[in-house]
Amino acid sequence: MIAGFVKNENGVLESYKMEVKDFYCKVNINLNQTERDELYQIAQNVVYEEYLIEKDHTPDNNYITQAESLPSWFKEKTKEFLKIGWPMFLKNKGDVPWHTDDKRKSSITFQLNDSETPTMFRNEVGELELLHHNLGAYLQNNEQEHSVPKADKDRYFLQISFDKPYIEIKEMLKHDI
Ligand SMILES: [Fe+2]
Secondary structure, eight states: OEEEEEEOTTSOEEEEEEOGGGGEEEOSOOOOHHHHHHHHHHHHTSOOEEEEOTTTOOEEEEEEEEOOOOOHHHHHHTHHHHTTSEEEEEEEOSOEEEEOOSSOSEEEEEEOSOOOOOEEEEOTTOOEEEEOOTTOEEEEETTSEEEEOOOSSOEEEEEEEESSOHHHHHHHHTSOO
């Protein structure tokens, strides 16, 4: 365990025990190639909106859209999470500046196409961790600063976003779903 710092509700920094892995963790929901391809097809055919940062309405190079029609097998696999979260497609070619998310606290991210470009996380004590998605599903702590370096092609994801913190969703992963 490593001591870190986190802002409390009044914006004051408080010491806090955290593990580096509080940036992200693996989620044991696996998609086979056919399932991933089905979602990738949907992801490539929906209309995206440029994401604008809430505080200054500037783009962060992410493109998002609500995932309105998803296959029933996906809804079944993720039903516990869809009860409390909302699904969305996201794509970017990287070049996403360091930020914390303004409309969610955590998210489960399914990578839909192969990409070498990682998502990078850093914390208040300067620790840096790269998330190589490797076509897997990861729970991400979107309250930690993260960024994406420039990529040469679009990275496609299906995400379930939560207004509950990472730690709470991580607890859910320990139980059968
Ligand atoms: Fe983000």
